[in-house]
Amino acid sequence: MRVGICTDHGGFALKGEIAGRLRAAGHEVVDFGAQGPDPGDDYPDFVVSLARAVAVGTVERGVAICGSGVGAAVCANKIPGVRAGLIQDHFSARQGVEDDHMNVLCLGGRVVGPEVAWDLVETFLAAEFSQAERHLRRLAKVATLEARPNER
DSSP: OEEEEEEOGGGHHHHHHHHHHHHHTTOEEEEOSOSSOOTTOOTHHHHHHHHHHHHHTSSSEEEEEESSSHHHHHHHTTSTTOOEEEOOSHHHHHHHHHTTOOOEEEEETTTSOHHHHHHHHHHHHHOOOOOOHHHHHHHHHHHHHHHOTTOO
8 A cells, every 4th residue: 555654743753663664564655754853843744745645646545643643633634535533542543444434544653652553553554444325425424514614
């Protein structure tokens, strides 16, 4: 799978760990930065590029990391076509894809360790969207929100 990954300074060490494991597992990794642990960088500068690549299909899925994962999730979800989730447990890593067609996994580099993070990434990448009618219906409602955000 072609997987995009990004981080700011808050998740820089975790990004390196995850990217290495992704490559070892046979995935193609596209690195959207940061290229160093600069405490002056800002997560939107990296997350937006990753999210846009996911939205247009340049990468199949994305992993966005910041200190807590919250900022990365908020930012990624501003890009139409992206369904990002801040994930800290195995169940949600799978269910987020199966039910909600999540395509960006957000992690907190200061919150989750490398072993748990790797389990979450593996689970996220192995999961497939169920295509169940109720989930398609819900996603259509979300797509309507993206297209017309000021309507109810």
